[in-house]
Amino acid sequence: MSYRKGSKVWVEEKGEGWVEAEVVEAKDRSAVVVLTSQRKKISVLPEKLLPRDTDENLGGGHVDDMTKLTYLNEPGVLYNLKRRYALNEIYTYTGSILIAVNPFTRLPHLYNEYMMEQYKGVQLGELSPHVFAVADASYRAMLNDSMSQSILVSGESGAGKTETTKLIMRYLTYVGGRAVLDDRSVEQQVLESNPLLEAFGNAKTVRNDNSSRFGKFVEIQFDTSGRISGAAIRTYLLERSRVVQITDPERNFHCFYQLCASGKDAELYKLGHASTFHYLNQSKTYELEGINNEDEYWKTKRAMDIVGISRSDQDAIFRTLAAILHLGNIEFSPGKDSDSSKIKDSTSNFHLQMTATLLMCDPDVLVSSLCTRSIHTNEGIIIKELDCAAAAANRDALAKTVYARLFDWLVENINKSIGQDVDSKAQIGVLDIYGFESFKHNSFEQFCINFANEKLQQHFNEHVFKMEQEEYKSEKINWSYIEFIDNQDMLDLIEKETYWNYCTAG
Numbered sequence: 001m002s003y004r005k006g007s008k009v010w011v012e013e014k015g016e017g018w019v020e021a022e023v024v025e026a027k028d029r030s031a032v033v034v035l036t037s038q039r040k041k042i043s044v045l046p047e048k049l050l051p052r053d054t055d056e057n058l059g060g061g062h063v064d065d066m067t068k069l070t071y072l073n074e075p076g077v078l079y080n081l082k083r084r085y086a087l088n089e090i091y092t093y094t095g096s097i098l099i100a101v102n103p104f105t106r107l108p109h110l111y112n113e114y115m116m117e118q119y120k121g122v123q124l125g126e127l128s129p130h131v132f133a134v135a136d137a138s139y140r141a142m143l144n145d146s147m148s149q150s151i152l153v154s155g156e157s158g159a160g161k162t163e164t165t166k167l168i169m170r171y172l173t174y175v176g177g178r179a180v181l182d183d184r185s186v187e188q189q190v191l192e193s194n195p196l197l198e199a200f201g202n203a204k205t206v207r208n209d210n211s212s213r214f215g216k217f218v219e220i221q222f223d224t225s226g227r228i229s230g231a232a233i234r235t236y237l238l239e240r241s242r243v244v245q246i247t248d249p250e251r252n253f254h255c256f257y258q259l260c261a262s263g264k265d266a267e268l269y270k271l272g273h274a275s276t277f278h279y280l281n282q283s284k285t286y287e288l289e290g291i292n293n294e295d296e297y298w299k300t301k302r303a304m305d306i307v308g309i310s311r312s313d314q315d316a317i318f319r320t321l322a323a324i325l326h327l328g329n330i331e332f333s334p335g336k337d338s339d340s341s342k343i344k345d346s347t348s349n350f351h352l353q354m355t356a357t358l359l360m361c362d363p364d365v366l367v368s369s370l371c372t373r374s375i376h377t378n379e380g381i382i383i384k385e386l387d388c389a390a391a392a393a394n395r396d397a398l399a400k401t402v403y404a405r406l407f408d409w410l411v412e413n414i415n416k417s418i419g420q421d422v423d424s425k426a427q428i429g430v431l432d433i434y435g436f437e438s439f440k441h442n443s444f445e446q447f448c449i450n451f452a453n454e455k456l457q458q459h460f461n462e463h464v465f466k467m468e469q470e471e472y473k474s475e476k477i478n479w480s481y482i483e484f485i486d487n488q489d490m491l492d493l494i495e496k497e498t499y500w501n502y503c504t505a506g
């Protein structure tokens, strides 16, 4: 693009990001002099600049749909969102996609019943951008076309995916609520399952005090008249490693702290303060700002009542959590033979006995399953002793597996209690899944999360770019191709079985 004196542009400044500027000198193609909004003169290559919409041609400084920007580039998009955010306009469209900027403050006027009523049956784009408008559009599309719909909520940790998902569910239960409500209606149970799933699947991370450490797909089923007739929750990729390993200032899953603070119930399972358990004291953060662990315990129990988990099952759930905490406190010392291990001391033995009692298993069997490994050969089973490190790894593997199974059991029971409508003709699925993750040290969990996101991105590309462009081509519309990074080759490679054979062999 060529620039003239007076052209409005964006220029990237070190440490500042994109800043507004105006071209003051454009003598030749090799360099342009711009004056930034901070009155700084910079000489830059023209290809380093991006054209900028002025407040006047945006008609007031911002637009409610990014497609109305003359120059749809990164700084233009960010600036538009910033301007709107400053006015508490947290939602903006990009065509039919809704961008939500986390307000980090309650905006109750945006989500009350009056607002839900406003968006009912209104064409997308007619009113200000809103998450209810997207939920309504999918509800109408489902009714009118008799076709199931899905809404994908994506973004990085703390972006507001779970809150957005809850708002979508609230709207759908509002428009699809049944005329006669029994005391435990499907919609109430779907909404009430949230605190329960959050207690067992959420944890404090550096970015978010209530971060979902699992992906969730909620299917809301409707009958032919558009009334909710059932629901199902499917969960993915629970971050199992968190059960046994945390770093300050993060926490383990909320339910452990709730149980430790539960008073009499904690005493029942011989639990003390969270700081006395290895799986919790690897981080010194036990409390959350504005949250009382004991109150949360009773909220979790109430949510269990609402979704229909019996008192005896509730006891079994908390017993299992207590067993995991005791299990984590079992330590090992070298055994008689080299490369063998035994329970370290009387404290560890106490925790071992507690674990066995709570899991209702034989303590001797538990010891041998921690300190030995059985290898199946053609000649029979060989028992191999394990050293202390291997026994500790075995203990952690057991804790992770028991927790993951408990979580799956919980989800299964929530689903049983809500009830699915097998005759449902159409449903709306809401997918709330982790965004891309890249840490200093990435594990297999990050690989799975990023692979899932890459697949979703590919699905999006397929629909937004590839199919649209194919249509223009077939209709011979003059259209210049949009360049985008197509990672299909990489996905194909990872999905091929030979890749995994190579990984295991390598």
Ligand SMILES: Nc1ncnc2c1ncn2[C@@H]1O[C@H](COP(=O)(O)OP(=O)(O)OP(=O)(O)O)[C@@H](O)[C@H]1O
Pocket: 102, 103, 104, 105, 106, 107, 155, 156, 157, 158, 159, 160, 161, 162, 163, 164, 208, 210, 211, 212, 213, 434, 435
């Ligand atoms: N629309 C909103 N209105 C008010 N507060 C919000 C809104 N969206 C998000 N928040 C605030 O931001 C916090 C983080 O949001 P949320 O848990 O939904 O993020 P997330 O994207 O699901 O994060 P993670 O991937 O870590 O689970 C919420 O606890 C809430 O305080």
